[in-house]
Amino acid sequence: MTPEQLSTAIVGALTDLVDSGALTLPDAVPASVVVERPKSKEHGDYATNVALQLAKKAGLPPRDLAGLLADRLRATEGIAAVDIAGPGFLNITVEAAAQGALAAQIVEAGAAYGGSDLMAGEKVNLEFVSANPTGPIHLGGTRWAAVGDALGRIFEASGADVTREYYFNDHGAQIDRFSTSLLASAKGEPTPEDGYGGAYIADIAQQVMQTEPRVLDLPDDEAQEVFRSVGVNLMFDEIKQKLHEFGVDFDVYFHENNLHESGAVKRAVERLTDLGNTYEKDGALWLSTEQFGDDKDRVIIKSDGKGAYLSGDLAYYLDKRERGFDRCLIMLGADHHGYVGRMMAMCAAFGDKPGENLEILIGQMVNLLSDGQPLRMSKRAGTVVRHDDLVDAIGVDASRYALARYTSDTTIDIDLDLWAKQTNDNPVFYVQYAHARLASILRNAADLGLSAARGDAFDPSLLSHEKEGDLLRALAEFPRVVAAAAQLREPHRVARYLEDTASSFHKFYDACRVLPMGDEEPAPIHAARLLLVEATKTVIANGLHLLGVSAPERM
């Protein structure tokens, strides 16, 4: 009996009460009710507050309504006990057999367990990282690489059609500064004003000259164009490669330049003008975003005739919508949150629904600590913490897990010393160790010629130990956790859940012997526990997969 089934049973009990005239509700019976796992064991396996929620509407004291429901629920198969507690909570205890049956269902479902059709039919575009090809990926981009990709996996598990997209900023002044910096470096000149410094500029410049040995014989403007095109491609290849090694691959790399060259910007501007949402002032073209909630109106075509930065975003958004995406999610660093207002206003100006057709997620900053000290945060020296600073120090699995473990809207400090440790201080190892331990039990079982109970040979009522019940209830939570992670766009819930589940498993392992000891004859309890082990391994593997973290068979 899962929480979902229990919820259905409670709705059924409410419906029966209404049908029999014992209960009168002004509105329809709710489609589902909240079933939660109580913090205290004294409050049963599951608890619901429906009686408190509906008491006023029903015109009954909460405890009386709870009493009516309790009588109905006690007659329900699989429910062992129902208690009324406090102001009107229903505390429900589930029969071991009804609970244990889940182990077989999980093993049966395999990799599909935890998924749903919650987002079936939704075509979702996830835009993240989108780091400028003017330098190596920064840590902010890495955070979204981990979180955005995990979110994509969670959406896919929820039935959505997901496209991962990278907006490639290869247009405008930043690229010009990049190319002049490369040219200057190649000629042995100092970094120009507003240019990019750093060792990677010299590296790229050298690589360009290897590809195009005679580039410096060209006039400066032509040489700069060579450095621009070749340099950007080299930088972009490196970024792609780094992300690939990080386990993140995009379906679409969208070039901003295309929007300007294809006339998409022009078309987007015309569309907004047709809708009456633009006007001319001071020689520039403005988008009236203020009427849609922005702080003020924004220039989209500058008085020199060039598109303002926002014009690319307009065209890009329109392009995504024309490609059939109902939901466009954009993940930005906190340093760009000032964009949210105008982007949402832009969405509304197109006649779309902000928050529905367009969602913007903001990720706060990430700091790295080593020996308790922040890693190179000197803005003055122009050194920024980069993707490699994290991944080279602690590896891909720990990096992805560490970044996906926290809500995106809080600033995080990643202690490199902690995450590099191979001890239980380190959450990713704690979870991965549980998986390896599970795998080990199954290997040992195979060596003994034992296999998990299947079909009628499985007696779920044997899984009646307290720790077995705790573990089963943890496993039963997984679909709800994945659904919440999808709906709230919060992958960290999966990581926290895995830590809880790993803990439940370790406690089970400590209390319940799975395999026969010594000369002991194999018994049904061993086969039943082996099935529980398989189910647990399935859940932890599925959860780690959603985060893009490996599930090792051995450690």
Added chain:
RNA sequence: GCCCUCGUAGCUCAGCUGGAUAGAGCGUCGGACUUCUAAUCCGGUGGUCGCAGGUUCGAGUCCUGCCGGGGGCGCCA
């Protein structure tokens, strides 16, 4: 000045979108390995949930105002 975000145990953070006595991990103190991985488990320790009001049966959670940290407020990209 305005906007966004955060403030929960000594430290790092959860808190299921309003529920019961606020939870983990680390740290600290003390226990548990002849048998499935001790990278584990068990117990003790630890709190004015930034502050003050409000909403209601009930607030860490919602509203308002302060305080404090971080970020952002260009016809830059």
